[in-house]
Amino acid sequence: MDIYDSVIELAKRRGFLWNSFEIYGGTAGFYDYGPLGAMLKRRIENIWRDIYVINEGYYEIEVPTIGIEDVFVASGHVGGFSDPLTECVKCHESFRADHLVEDFASNPDTLTPDELSVIIKENNIKCPDCGGELGGVYEFNLMFSTSIGPGSKRIGYLRPETAQGMFVNFPRLLRFYREKLPFGVTQIGKAYRNEISPRQGIIRLREFTQAEAEIFVDPRDKSHPRFDSIRDYALILYSDPAQSSGQAQLEMSLGEAVEQGIIAHQFLAYALAMTQQFLVRVGVSPERLRFRQHMKDEMAHYAIDCWDAEILSDRFGWVEIVGIADRTDYDLKAHSRVSKTDLSVYVEYDEPRVVEKVVVKPDMGKIGPAFKGKAKAVMDALKSMDVKNGFDSKSNQMISIQVDGEQVDIPPDMYEIQQVTETIHGENIVPHVIEPSFGIDRIIYAVLEHAFREEEVQGEDEVHGEDVVKGEDEVQGKDKVKVEDEVQSKDKVKSEDEGRIVLGLKSEVAPVQAAVLPLLTREELIGPAREMESALKKKGVMAAYDDSGTIGRRYRRNDEIGTPYSITVDYDTLEDGTVTIRDRDSMKQVRSPIDTIADTIHDLIYGYTRFEDAGTPIV
């Protein structure tokens, strides 16, 4: 069993992750989060909110998961998110039909499946693998489609990413942020892709959770106002040049990376820093985390620069869990074009610009009566005339213009040429978008795998009397196993090391935050334990009471689900009012007063207190 198997087995057994629809045989690409998994996910999402929504100030919105066709026509998903496929009748291999006809058509991307089928037939294109006959071309779109309303007149698609919902709200958001760049908006929600073959557990799902931020910035100024705060922050970068020249990834400060032009600009670098901070905070191991730059040919055509946060997994190697891209103005321009809506921002100049202009000023008192219905068109044509400086403003020329395809002559008395001085305060620009996009499910897998460990624990020395008397030489080295067998045969003895499975989750994300355990199943201990449980819950701490089995068993049970602290009530509690807090990772224990236990545990979980300061150590 490798670590992947162990993690998935544990996740399944203890209620983190279950294959969906299991009683009906399951369906690939769908996973359920069980009680502990859902709690873990929620905590991770809330940390993301803490960073992006609360601290960065990028408010969260929530939009439908079903989108109308126009949205995805504009985004390019209807056209570009699908592939025309054809299958070999003989060997059943699938091919991209548009690739196969490249030599026979100039515009393969724009052809319909039927047109592609015809080209394949006419040119007698065969299977590149075995030379067999190719079947009809069909469209495979990675979007799930549905219909909106009765009948099936209106097509709807399950969104393949949450981003579009934020782009289409741009005018409202712009107003909300009082029309000033930069501003950002976030969304956490489900997205859907009808993957051809989902694999690798929750690494590739058909329904998954994305946490995305869209940060709208001025394309001419991608410096970040708080860049100084992360300038010296170092992370592991694996740049495009390093990849193409076979060099290794290397650790570098963000200030350096931007100065050397490795990262395109400050905003992107800042997004990388935020990402690293988030991932490490939720429990991704920094040693197994890197940022890999997209190579030129792998980057979406509209992006300027793109970096993936990748984690090292035991089985799959480096796996992308976050994508950070500068999407430029591609999306806003596309939506602007399709929706016929202005999606630009008026940006004021630092200094108003004074511009000298020569303009034609129509005399509407005369043009109106003369041209009647056409008057407005004539006026617009005159105003938009390109008046060169050389134009003699004094001359009494007849101006000839085109109005609605007709030649119209304007006599000199109907206009005036004027030299004007205009003060321009700003201009309309379409912002660029910086987008960090987090795959929450993959992050959860990374957190589980990086937290998972199996360790040897020194068994308690319960050996007494004659059992201890073993020859030193015998106990050492390889004979140990044999000796253990002998020892095991005696009663109540286990002196050998044993395995312990620990989910070393960060206390902030652990589903169960504190286990409340009466040392023995006795009324006088159960009472105070129950009281402590409700005190913790009142404080918002997820506490789980457990009195089943021995204390050791209960510790191990909690180790396995990542409970960071276990609190035990014993007979001393009844006398001196203290309880034992046991730390999951070190297995160390301290005695702490029961009446302040909720605060103590809360502060331990959120890092306001160190374990050593939570009470008096027990040796």
Next chain:
RNA sequence: GCGCCGAUAGUGUAGUGGUUAUCACCGUGGCUUGCCAAGCCAUGAACUCGGGUUCGAAUCCCGAUCGGCGCACCA
């Protein structure tokens, strides 16, 4: 989607034509238990689904589903 391999209690497994379907962990109730998976008693729980071959199928064959690996795909 293609190819190869696999599927037995909650988990990991044994069994390969006729078994009350093995074992361990696990869960539950009880006894016991004074801080790291102790012990005892009781108890719970499985042959992925559909078809076929056969007197008889968990076992053999075919298909589906799911899972793993490789290929393809991954805006």
